[in-house]
Amino acid sequence: MSVNEESIQSTSHRRTWRDVDLRAVAPFAALALLLIVGAIVNPNFIGLNNLANVATRCAFIAIIAVGATFVISAGDLDLSVGSMVAFVASLMILFMNSGAIADPTLMLTAAVVFAVAAGAACGLANGLITTVGRIEPFIATLGTMGIYRGLTTWLSQGGAITLREPEIQELYRPAYFGSILGVPVPIAIILAVTAVAAFILYRTRYGRHVVAVGSNSDVARYSGIAVNRVRTIAFVIQGLCVAIAVLLYVPRLGSTSATTGILWELQAITAVVVGGTALKGGAGRVWGTICGAFILELVGNIMLLSNFISEYLIGAMQGAIIIIAMLVQRSLVRKS
Amino acid sequence: MNPETLETGSVVLEARRISKSFSGVQVLFSVNFELRAGEIHALMGENGAGKSTLVKILSGFEQPSSGEILLDGKPVTLPPNGAAEALGIVIIHQEFNLAEHLTVAESLFLGREVTRFGVLDRKYMRAETRRVLDLLGCRVDANALISSLSIAEKQMVEIAKAISRDARVVFMDEPTAVLSREETNFLFRQVRKLRDQGTSFVFVSHKLDEVIELTDRVTVLRDGQWVKTAPTAILDGESIAQLMVGREMSSLYPAKTEPDVDEEIVLRVDSLSTDYVKDASFEVRKGEILGFSGMIGSGRTELMEAVAGLRSRLSGEVTIRGEAVPSGDVHAANRRGLAYMTKDRKAKGLLLNSVMTANLTLQSLDQHTRLGYLDPTSEAAALGKARRRFDIRVRDGDVVARRMSGGNQQKLLLAKVMETEPEIIIIDEPTRGIDVGTKQQIYHFISALARDGRSIIVVSSEMPEVIGLCTRVAVMREGRIVGVLEGDEISEQEIMRYAAGLKRMAAA
Numbered sequence: 003m004s005v006n007e008e009s010i011q012s013t014s015h016r017r018t019w020r021d022v023d024l025r026a027v028a029p030f031a032a033l034a035l036l037l038i039v040g041a042i043v044n045p046n047f048i049g050l051n052n053l054a055n056v057a058t059r060c061a062f063i064a065i066i067a068v069g070a071t072f073v074i075s076a077g078d079l080d081l082s083v084g085s086m087v088a089f090v091a092s093l094m095i096l097f098m099n100s101g102a103i104a105d106p107t108l109m110l111t112a113a114v115v116f117a118v119a120a121g122a123a124c125g126l127a128n129g130l131i132t133t134v135g136r137i138e139p140f141i142a143t144l145g146t147m148g149i150y151r152g153l154t155t156w157l158s159q160g161g162a163i164t165l166r167e168p169e170i171q172e173l174y175r176p177a178y179f180g181s182i183l184g185v186p187v188p189i190a191i192i193l194a195v196t197a198v199a200a201f202i203l204y205r206t207r208y209g210r211h212v213v214a215v216g217s218n219s220d221v222a223r224y225s226g227i228a229v230n231r232v233r234t235i236a237f238v239i240q241g242l243c244v245a246i247a248v249l250l251y252v253p254r255l256g257s258t259s260a261t262t263g264i265l266w267e268l269q270a271i272t273a274v275v276v277g278g279t280a281l282k283g284g285a286g287r288v289w290g291t292i293c294g295a296f297i298l299e300l301v302g303n304i305m306l307l308s309n310f311i312s313e314y315l316i317g318a319m320q321g322a323i324i325i326i327a328m329l330v331q332r333s334l335v336r337k338s
Numbered sequence: 339m340n341p342e343t344l345e346t347g348s349v350v351l352e353a354r355r356i357s358k359s360f361s362g363v364q365v366l367f368s369v370n371f372e373l374r375a376g377e378i379h380a381l382m383g384e385n386g387a388g389k390s391t392l393v394k395i396l397s398g399f400e401q402p403s404s405g406e407i408l409l410d411g412k413p414v415t416l417p418p419n420g421a422a423e424a425l426g427i428v429i430i431h432q433e434f435n436l437a438e439h440l441t442v443a444e445s446l447f448l449g450r451e452v453t454r455f456g457v458l459d460r461k462y463m464r465a466e467t468r469r470v471l472d473l474l475g476c477r478v479d480a481n482a483l484i485s486s487l488s489i490a491e492k493q494m495v496e497i498a499k500a501i502s503r504d505a506r507v508v509f510m511d512e513p514t515a516v517l518s519r520e521e522t523n524f525l526f527r528q529v530r531k532l533r534d535q536g537t538s539f540v541f542v543s544h545k546l547d548e549v550i551e552l553t554d555r556v557t558v559l560r561d562g563q564w565v566k567t568a569p570t571a572i573l574d575g576e577s578i579a580q581l582m583v584g585r586e587m588s589s590l591y592p593a594k595t596e597p598d599v600d601e602e603i604v605l606r607v608d609s610l611s612t613d614y615v616k617d618a619s620f621e622v623r624k625g626e627i628l629g630f631s632g633m634i635g636s637g638r639t640e641l642m643e644a645v646a647g648l649r650s651r652l653s654g655e656v657t658i659r660g661e662a663v664p665s666g667d668v669h670a671a672n673r674r675g676l677a678y679m680t681k682d683r684k685a686k687g688l689l690l691n692s693v694m695t696a697n698l699t700l701q702s703l704d705q706h707t708r709l710g711y712l713d714p715t716s717e718a719a720a721l722g723k724a725r726r727r728f729d730i731r732v733r734d735g736d737v738v739a740r741r742m743s744g745g746n747q748q749k750l751l752l753a754k755v756m757e758t759e760p761e762i763i764i765i766d767e768p769t770r771g772i773d774v775g776t777k778q779q780i781y782h783f784i785s786a787l788a789r790d791g792r793s794i795i796v797v798s799s800e801m802p803e804v805i806g807l808c809t810r811v812a813v814m815r816e817g818r819i820v821g822v823l824e825g826d827e828i829s830e831q832e833i834m835r836y837a838a839g840l841k842r843m844a845a846a
Contacts (some may be wrong), residue, residue, distance in 0.1 A: 019494075059405055083386055120378075201711070205711040205712050206707075206710060206711055207703040207704065207712065208711060210696065210699075210700065210703055210712065211698075213687055213689075213692075214692075214696075216692070217689045217691060217692060218685070218686075218689055220686045221686055221687060221688060221689050221700075222700075223648070223686075224648065224678070224680050224686045224687065225700045225701040225754075226668045226669060226672050226701055228669075284689075284691060285691075285735055298757075315435075
């Protein structure tokens with residue numbers, strides 16, 4: 003058999019700037035562009051204080067979107083996350099109001115564990131309905147979106163659920179308003195959650211399986227991967243991320259209502275897509291997702307600080323961003 | 339057929355000094371090709387020889403980088419995206435372009451529906467569909483849904499579609515890959531009939547025997563260059579194969595090694611049944627290569643998937659080295675050392691958008707996990723080893739599977755399955771759609787694995803492959819194992835007798 007000339011060069015292949023994946027870089031380039039635009043619009047914008055504020059405010063969406071990155075990479079979709087935030091937060095506050103445990107520290111610890119368990123259970127429900135029930139994730143989570151929202155309305159009897167114990171309030175406050183070594187707690191938690199998520203997605207067997215399932219579930223099945231288990235666990239991870247977001251949300255306002263977290267699913271999915279994760283599954287970019295969440299909040303902030311666009315258009319702007327992001331993604335795919 | 343009229347048949351479509359480059363890589367070098375009215379012209383070559391590119395250029399799906407195309411002797415620029423159909427140039431793709439939920443009649447008239455007073459004239463379209471189908475001798479109902487048709491019937495509908503568009507030139511890319519022998523014969527009869535009425539066909543295929551049986555002339559391409567055009571009558575399979583690879587094909591199949599009769603039986607399947615497979619029993623010894631032959635749809639893949647745990651079985655036992663394997667449990671089968679290699683490498687075998695490493699280790703990530711995380715160095719080492727062992731030739735180690743040639747994809751898939759270190763390997767269609775050179779390599783890999791003491795089941799629709807490789811051949815028909823051949827009994831005629839239902843073994 004004659005040796006093909008192709009095999010000879012294989013080892014001497016060098017990487018050049020051309021090999022950089024444009025899709026991975028695009029969100030960060032967009033972020034840089036926005037920072038420049040912001041600085042031009044308003045000199046206060048680029049200040050560390052303002053940017054730290056923006057980062058803190060995007061914490062909820064960012065953390066939820068990290069979970070969404072897993073679900074979307076596995077080829078699924080979770081529309082219920084906004085309702086799940088309202089539901090889990092309501093349950094957590096009601097638990098703390100119940101006074102079942104007298105000691106505030108112990109009570110708070112138990113409430114945290116309870117919220118995490120509730121989030122995981124909600125995610126598990128989504129996962130099982132989708133996989134065992136064999137229902138399209140879009141429909142399954144559209145259903146649970148209504149269920150979680152409806153249960154919240156019922157729990158609150160149409161009004162608000164407010165944390166009543168002042169001692170617990172005082173104890174819990176720093177979880178959102180405090181800082182660790184000068185870094186606001188929400189920002190530290192975003193970074194920690196993202197680092198763990200990136201490790202799981204890129205460096206573990208499970209992460210590889212998620213991408214394989216999202217890329218082609220038949221190939222995954224023929225490779226001996228338990229496809230349904232991988233998908234279900236992705237939904238559970240989404241639930242855990244929602245619970246972590248709730249842990250930050252409750253100390254901020256100390257109250258929930260039937261309108262808590264409305265349209266957060268849209269923002270979370272937007273952040274994921276802006277971050278470069280393919281909506282049809284098979285490629286997850288956790289750090290891109292964080293970048294996407296930051297971009298969304300930043301655009302709102304710039305609109306607020308500038309005089310020429312009404313801040314009432316923020317929702318419309320975020321809607322436009324997801325469409326633009328998809329168009330950019332597609333054009334980059336074509337080029338490469 | 340009369341060679342005289344063929345010689346004088348006017349040239350319908352001609353390619354003159356066609357060259358084509360894709361992003362700097364030249365794939366066609368000044369190729370000439372001419373197609374006469376009323377001929378069946380075979381286009382042959384190994385994978386990557388440029389056949390598909392030439393077909394795409396001659397049907398307008400790609401534009402040549404240089405050179406010209408002549409239609410009826412006049413230079414033309416063919417319109418892109420299938421618009422060349424209006425000129426009578428039709429391509430029948432390997433993957434069907436049929437919408438599953440339309441009826442046969444709707445498919446035939448898709449995009450050129452006939453209307454009366456602005457309303458669809460369904461009666462006329464149905465009648466016209468019937469007429470074309472009858473012309474082909476095809477008994478499919480014009481109102482049947484495409485999704486209800488067999489693969490062969492879909493192929494016929496595609497051909498009917500081409501004819502109903504008054505095609506003068508029809509390109510067929512591997513049309514028989516999914517057809518049984520009977521269906522192929524039927525297709526060939528229809529093609530000859532149309533040829534005699536003046537339609538020209540370009541027939542792209544890897545199957546040498548079919549080319550010799552059906553075509554009038556052969557053009558061979560090698561590495562993007564025109565090698566030869568000659569009447570089929572003066573060639574034989576051996577000479578075409580030599581033209582394609584440019585070397586002697588002395589030992590396509592390695593020497594067979596019979597396993598000892600008293601070797602341990604590693605896999606035993608007892609009266610296994612699924613929805614389709616009925617009461618299948620067989621056993622495999624250590625170091626044996628067992629073949630599974632039969633028509634398409636005879637239940638071979640279904641049986642093997644049930645053995646591998648990818649499909650649950652209704653009844654029956656599977657035992658590996660005396661240990662029972664539970665039904666529908668891939669992991670249990672894998673743990674006991676059985677691996678199944680799918681025949682559908684693109685849809686079920688490889689992640690086409692992922693790099694080689696991710697594909698190679700997907701099934702065996704445990705070997706590369708250290709304290710819960712994946713070790714990239716260990717994965718890279720595995721890839722290096724696999725590339726050497728299975729001779730996977732790519733320019734760039736980070737290429738995604740989609741960009742690799744069929745042969746390299748198949749080698750990568752084999753490497754991936756072998757990463758799990760299986761003792762029993764079921765290989766379904768080991769060489770589907772790959773060139774002769776790579777075929778030969780894969781046969782040698784299989785043979786080496788068997789000499790290594792592993793047991794291999796080869797499921798194949800290509801009879802020479804089963805005959806050339808296996809020491810024992812089981813033949814399936816309609817979900818049952820109807821015969822097991824050994825030694826000198828293994829021949830095409832004998833296998834055919836069982837596969838066609840003319841003969842069956844005495845009930846055990």
